[in-house]
Amino acid sequence: MTIKTIITVTAVYYVFINLLSALLAYSDKRKAVKGKWRISENTLMLIGLLGGAAGEYVMMKKIHHKTQHARFMIGLPLEFTLHIVIAALIIAKFAN
Numbered sequence: 664m665t666i667k668t669i670i671t672v673t674a675v676y677y678v679f680i681n682l683l684s685a686l687l688a689y690s691d692k693r694k695a696v697k698g699k700w701r702i703s704e705n706t707l708m709l710i711g712l713l714g715g716a717a718g719e720y721v722m723m724k725k726i727h728h729k730t731q732h733a734r735f736m737i738g739l740p741l742e743f744t745l746h747i748v749i750a751a752l753i754i755a756k757f758a759n
Contacts, residue, residue: 666757677714684715685722692728704729708738716742
């Protein structure tokens with residue numbers, strides 16, 4: 664597999680996972696308003712850790728959902744920072 668293919672697959676994955684995480688945050692907000700069954704905080708954080716932290720954070724800020732929860736307002740940016748660091752390390756390894 665070439666580096667170009669790896670980058671393409673990774674980019675497609677990140678777009679998908681961030682759209683999914685934003686949708687889950689939106690869905691959880693709607694369920695909260697309607698008093699229905701909710702998506703667990705652990706699930707939301709796991710989706711963020713799997714790559715959806717940026718999309719989830721942006722959506723939560725936009726719809727004012729869980730913005731009073733430090734776990735999300737600090738945790739999601741930390742997860743996103745972790746993704747950036749990992750990507751930079753991988754790029755540095757393949758750049759040589």
